[in-house]
Amino acid sequence: MTSTALITDDLTAGAPVHAPAGTGEWWRDAVIYQVYPRSFADGNGDGIGDLAGVTAKLDHLKALGVDAVWLSPFYRSPQKDAGYDVADYRDIDPLFGTLADFDEMLAGAHERGLRIIVDLVPNHSSDQHVWFQEALAAAPGSAARDRYMFRDGRGPGGDEPPNNWQSIFGGPAWTRLAPRDGDGPLGPQWYLHLFDSSQPDLNWENPEVREEFEAVLRFWLDRGVDGFRVDVAHGMIKAPGLPDWEGQVAMVEGTVEEPTSNPGAPEDGSTGAGNHGPMFDQDGVHEIYRAWHQVLAEYDGDRCLVAEAWVEPLSRLARYVRPDEMHQAFNFSFLTTPWDAARMRSVVDVSFSTMDAVGAPTTWVLSNHDVVRHVSRLGLAEVASGPLNGIGANDPQPDPELGLRRARAATLLMLGLPGSAYLYQGEELGLPDHTALPDDVRQDPAFFRTGGVEAGRDGCRVPLPWVGGAPGNGFGPTGKTWLPQPAVYAELAADQQYGVEGSTYEMYRTALQLRRTEKIGGGALSWVTSLVDSPDVVAFQAAGVVVLANLGDSPVPLPAGSEVLVASGELVTWAGAVAVPEDTTVWLRA
Numbered sequence: 001m002t003s004t005a006l007i008t009d010d011l012t013a014g015a016p017v018h019a020p021a022g023t024g025e026w027w028r029d030a031v032i033y034q035v036y037p038r039s040f041a042d043g044n045g046d047g048i049g050d051l052a053g054v055t056a057k058l059d060h061l062k063a064l065g066v067d068a069v070w071l072s073p074f075y076r077s078p079q080k081d082a083g084y085d086v087a088d089y090r091d092i093d094p095l096f097g098t099l100a101d102f103d104e105m106l107a108g109a110h111e112r113g114l115r116i117i118v119d120l121v122p123n124h125s126s127d128q129h130v131w132f133q134e135a136l137a138a139a140p141g142s143a144a145r146d147r148y149m150f151r152d153g154r155g156p157g158g159d160e161p162p163n164n165w166q167s168i169f170g171g172p173a174w175t176r177l178a179p180r181d182g183d184g185p186l187g188p189q190w191y192l193h194l195f196d197s198s199q200p201d202l203n204w205e206n207p208e209v210r211e212e213f214e215a216v217l218r219f220w221l222d223r224g225v226d227g228f229r230v231d232v233a234h235g236m237i238k239a240p241g242l243p244d245w246e247g248q249v250a251m252v253e254g255t256v257e258e259p260t261s262n263p264g265a266p267e268d269g270s271t272g273a274g275n276h277g278p279m280f281d282q283d284g285v286h287e288i289y290r291a292w293h294q295v296l297a298e299y300d301g302d303r304c305l306v307a308e309a310w311v312e313p314l315s316r317l318a319r320y321v322r323p324d325e326m327h328q329a330f331n332f333s334f335l336t337t338p339w340d341a342a343r344m345r346s347v348v349d350v351s352f353s354t355m356d357a358v359g360a361p362t363t364w365v366l367s368n369h370d371v372v373r374h375v376s377r378l379g380l381a382e383v384a385s386g387p388l389n390g391i392g393a394n395d396p397q398p399d400p401e402l403g404l405r406r407a408r409a410a411t412l413l414m415l416g417l418p419g420s421a422y423l424y425q426g427e428e429l430g431l432p433d434h435t436a437l438p439d440d441v442r443q444d445p446a447f448f449r450t451g452g453v454e455a456g457r458d459g460c461r462v463p464l465p466w467v468g469g470a471p472g473n474g475f476g477p478t479g480k481t482w483l484p485q486p487a488v489y490a491e492l493a494a495d496q497q498y499g500v501e502g503s504t505y506e507m508y509r510t511a512l513q514l515r516r517t518e519k520i521g522g523g524a525l526s527w528v529t530s531l532v533d534s535p536d537v538v539a540f541q542a543a544g545v546v547v548l549a550n551l552g553d554s555p556v557p558l559p560a561g562s563e564v565l566v567a568s569g570e571l572v573t574w575a576g577a578v579a580v581p582e583d584t585t586v587w588l589r590a
């Protein structure tokens with residue numbers, strides 16, 4: 001992998017491969033910051049982040065320069081899946097505060113010009129939801145049971161689950177009720193849960209379920225939220241008859257493969273990150289989003305719906321953001337693309353062609369609360385982007401320097417792309433995962449349901465460090481943190497990076513500011529012609545900026561007189577010229 005042969009002093013770009021829709025809605029080019037409430041900032045000192053903590057840190061987000069905040073669930077919940085098990089969709093869990101705390105947080109965000117997106121979890125509720133409790137008390141065939149996916153078992157006495165589906169967190173996707181008086185010859189029924197047994201799947205064929213969720217949307221829209229991130233948006237409708245399926249389900253289908261010697265970038269942008277089978281991506285889901293689109297359209301302010309749908313290829317994902325459905329969908333094909341120039345160009349090309357075809361903005365994302373942070377992922381292997389489902393203490397450990405270097409380069413590459421970008425809390429500090437959490441502090445149901453085969457997602461959910469060296473690195477007033485932080489969080493804490501030239505925080509801030517002033521998000525994209533086949537370099541022009549990422553191991557000299565706007569690492573002198581070293585991205589004035 002040498003890049004020297006391809007060096008050019010001509011960074012001229014070709015014809016645009018993407019032109020913006022130009023309709024001006026805020027979400028088309030927004031940078032959206034994900035707050036994972038339990039790990040962002042603790043206001044009351046119990047070691048768990050809360051809404052008061054979010055309110056207290058709004059200035060951090062404003063100064064960083066993001067446009068909007070998406071909060072993972074804060075609803076009433078027994079917290080069996082960190083709040084993705086909702087017991088009451090219209091109330092705040094006491095762990096996180098009250099509705100008044102929510103209103104204060106929302107008002108504080110709006111005052112600062114930050115929009116707020118909340119998380120909607122419609123595929124399943126908690127087993128503590130009043131509907132599920134009613135269903136348990138009711139008889140088979142009743143209206144209460146019909147809100148969920150109850151079925152009789154197979155085999156003599158109904159002892160076998162209704163089909164062979166597996167839970168995404170491991171183990172069977174069916175749980176049987178306890179026997180009780182009056183059970184028929186097939187015994188107690190079973191209920192479906194694509195995730196934990198405490199997360200029963202709702203029956204979206206039932207009109208009452210649809211009405212209820214439209215009312216929930218209105219509840220939060222009336223309170224003033226700017227949009228919804230829709231959890232498991234590809235899972236709500238199951239294939240008729242719930243047929244057996246021999247395939248494997250996984251939220252993220254495990255590890256991203258290292259490309260072979262000839263990467264052969266897939267033409268449809270696929271990386272293997274899609275979910276398949278009769279429980280996913282059924283045509284019936286789209287009718288639900290068409291109805292929700294209408295609900296949002298009744299409100300002012302361009303409110304939006306964002307699909308969390310692990311489907312591939314990208315042409316399938318584009319179906320969720322057709323003009324009368326949702327507005328955005330997370331681009332997990334980009335997140336799972338290995339650190340390889342040809343594959344990066346390919347996924348960018350296909351992302352634009354598929355989303356442009358339906359008039360939707362492309363999104364970009366590198367980290368979230370379900371995957372190993374990109375600092376840790378990219379620190380693992382030469383080319384691959386590494387495992388997604390967590391790194392355990394006994395697994396090969398990432399190289400922290402390599403990971404941070406590549407992560408910063410990947411971030412500058414991403415933020416140079418037109419469209420909408422998602423950041424995950426703490427990535428602006430260059431945080432790695434905690435990759436050596438002791439098993440006895442783990443909480444992710446995926447760890448328990450796979451018997452520890454998957455480390456699970458706790459490593460990317462560690463409480464943020466705000467004040468280096470303070471108790472709990474300033475996560476809250478008492479120093480308590482619900483998960484231990486790795487030692488390196490002390491030096492990566494926010495206060496250690498504010499105003500420090502070259503810090504990851506300042507790199508993000510500079511890039512976000514330039515993205516805004518140069519109008520990159522709403523601009524066109526063209527590839528730099530001389531580098532379009534480079535095995536090591538990804539180079540494109542977005543608005544008035546040339547973005548050049550060197551993924552290879554030889555320095556790439558820049559044309560004489562290049563004006564460097566921001567760089568992910570220090571530049572070097574090579575062959576008498578200023579050069580971009582390996583795993584480094586620069587933005588240049590076009």
Ligand code: NOJ
Nearest residue numbers: 081084121195231232370
């Ligand atoms: C996707 C969420 O992001 C994840 O955290 C959760 O466990 C599952 N959906 C189930 O709700």
Ligand code: CA
Nearest residue numbers: 044046048050
């Ligand atoms: Ca708290």
